[in-house]
Amino acid sequence: MADAANQIPDRIPINLVVNGVRRTLDLVPWTTLLDALRDHLALTGSKKGCDHGQCGACTVLVDGRRVNSCLTLAVMKDGAEITTVEGLARDGALHPLQQAFIDHDAFQCGYCTPGQICSAVGLLAEGRARDTDEIRELMSGNLCRCGAYPNIVAAIRQAMGEP
Amino acid sequence: MINFQYSRATDVADAILLLAAHPGAKLIAGGTNLIDLMKENVEEPSRLIDISRLPLRKVEETADGGVRIGALVPNSDLAYHPLIEQRYPLLASAILAGASAQLRNMASVGGNLMQRTRCAYFYDTATPCNKRTPGSGCSAIDGVNRNHAVLGTSASCIATNPSDMSVALAALEALVLIAGASGERTMALTDFHRLPGDTPHIDTNLGAAEIITAIELPPRGFARNYSYLKIRDRLSYAFALVSVAAALELDGNAISQARVALGGVAHKPWRSLEAEKALHGQNATVDHFSRAADLLLQGARAYAHNGFKVELARRAIVRTLMQAANATPQSQAHKKIV
Numbered sequence: 001m002a003d004a005a006n007q008i009p010d011r012i013p014i015n016l017v018v019n020g021v022r023r024t025l026d027l028v029p030w031t032t033l034l035d036a037l038r039d040h041l042a043l044t045g046s047k048k049g050c051d052h053g054q055c056g057a058c059t060v061l062v063d064g065r066r067v068n069s070c071l072t073l074a075v076m077k078d079g080a081e082i083t084t085v086e087g088l089a090r091d092g093a094l095h096p097l098q099q100a101f102i103d104h105d106a107f108q109c110g111y112c113t114p115g116q117i118c119s120a121v122g123l124l125a126e127g128r129a130r131d132t133d134e135i136r137e138l139m140s141g142n143l144c145r146c147g148a149y150p151n152i153v154a155a156i157r158q159a160m161g162e163p
Numbered sequence: 164m165i166n167f168q169y170s171r172a173t174d175v176a177d178a179i180l181l182l183a184a185h186p187g188a189k190l191i192a193g194g195t196n197l198i199d200l201m202k203e204n205v206e207e208p209s210r211l212i213d214i215s216r217l218p219l220r221k222v223e224e225t226a227d228g229g230v231r232i233g234a235l236v237p238n239s240d241l242a243y244h245p246l247i248e249q250r251y252p253l254l255a256s257a258i259l260a261g262a263s264a265q266l267r268n269m270a271s272v273g274g275n276l277m278q279r280t281r282c283a284y285f286y287d288t289a290t291p292c293n294k295r296t297p298g299s300g301c302s303a304i305d306g307v308n309r310n311h312a313v314l315g316t317s318a319s320c321i322a323t324n325p326s327d328m329s330v331a332l333a334a335l336e337a338l339v340l341i342a343g344a345s346g347e348r349t350m351a352l353t354d355f356h357r358l359p360g361d362t363p364h365i366d367t368n369l370g371a372a373e374i375i376t377a378i379e380l381p382p383r384g385f386a387r388n389y390s391y392l393k394i395r396d397r398l399s400y401a402f403a404l405v406s407v408a409a410a411l412e413l414d415g416n417a418i419s420q421a422r423v424a425l426g427g428v429a430h431k432p433w434r435s436l437e438a439e440k441a442l443h444g445q446n447a448t449v450d451h452f453s454r455a456a457d458l459l460l461q462g463a464r465a466y467a468h469n470g471f472k473v474e475l476a477r478r479a480i481v482r483t484l485m486q487a488a489n490a491t492p493q494s495q496a497h498k499k500i501v
Contacts, residue, residue, distance in 0.1 A: 009168045009169065029169035052202065056263065066264060072269065075213075076191070122264065122265075133498070137399055137495065138496075142263075
């Protein structure tokens with residue numbers, strides 16, 4: 001049977017573990033993970049920059065892997081564990097990458113920073129970046145219009161334990 | 164984005180049944196291209212059939228010594244898989260030349276084959292586009308066509324295929340495994356994508372209710388003499404103006420096997436069997452590589468803004484073949500072109 005045009009589908013129940021907390025949502029299927037986080041869970045750390053996967057400001061970790069949450073449907077991630085920038089600190093102590101971004105002044109306006117930091121957490125977990133060129137290449141999905149790139153790379157090198 | 168219905172396929176047969184039952188439906192796996200196109204109202208499926216949980220995530224050796232790659236293997240997992248890194252480094256390199264780490268983590272191998280052109284007019288619903296709205300005309304032919312094709316174009320469409328992975332797969336003579344209501348079939352990767360002709364809205368030869376289940380690589384991996392060189396407007400995270408996948412087998416300095424595929428210049432990965440044949444038995448020299456480049460680019464037709472691509476491709480072909488011959492493949496992280 002053909003799908004009726006413009007028929008509003010039922011909301012779909014979705015379970016997510018967001019920053020360690022189990023959350024249940026009823027969402028229409030076109031809700032992106034980014035909109036679910038920002039509009040339904042009030043976690044506005046993840047930013048909507050371009051909304052097309054070109055800027056990386058929406059980067060979050062899904063089951064430990066960095067992804068663009070603007071190009072992910074929340075309903076497709078039912079059951080997943082999501083980590084946003086709000087979930088990186090532990091017991092009041094900043095994540096080493098958050099601290100490194102402060103130490104190296106790795107931002108100016110700060111809009112891209114949550115995505116940069118989540119992306120860098122994914123980068124370190126992947127373990128594929130061994131030098132500055134590789135950090136730059138593997139962070140190329142995160143744009144910084146202020147141009148803080150040298151300091152972002154320095155912050156990531158610090159978190160990697162490199163001088 | 165328009166409203167749509169959502170189904171989760173329970174297995175491959177279920178996905179095929181759902182596709183057949185809902186003519187306006189589309190499969191979704193990684194979603195990196197489809198959701199973007201839906202936000203632009205370029206794609207308006209009535210239903211998304213979620214195949215992301217189907218068990219098509221294995222990379223395994225085949226009986227004949229090749230490798231079978233499940234259609235849902237994420238691009239990043241494939242690029243870093245030991246079998247691919249060691250035996251098909253051309254494929255690993257091409258994948259890592261494309262998109263960003265986040266997108267590669269999401270995008271599936273099957274979805275990469277299905278991604279659509281990044282022609283700006285295809286994306287802009289305010290302009291005519293035969294690929295988006297058949298019969299409406301092509302805005303690129305007399306428009307801004309710097310990024311467009313120079314080979315295999317038609318009066319209907321001069322769009323390019325944006326995939327890097329497919330260029331390497333074409334050179335490696337990969338096969339696409341396809342399942343449909345009447346069973347399974349296999350298609351050469353080079354037959355999978357189509358030239359635009361007068362039906363540019365049909366990108367591939369995949370049937371309406373068919374699904375890609377895997378890609379198969381033949382045993383010959385060209386693990387020693389290969390290179391993937393991608394030329395683009397910025398050093399990373401940009402689509403190719405021209406890309407070249409080159410793979411050689413050498414007997415001393417004589418070429419016993421040669422494969423060259425081009426990206427960024429046509430509606431599909433571009434190969435010329437004539438060019439490859441001309442290299443067989445020849446020494447790996449600039450002169451012979453230049454001759455192969457001429458043959459590959461035979462019939463190239465430039466439009467108002469993309470004439471540079473023909474000479475750029477010619478030089479990139481020679482350079483990439485030299486990189487392959489010298490076993491100094493292009494690094495995708497250290498950008499200097501040796």
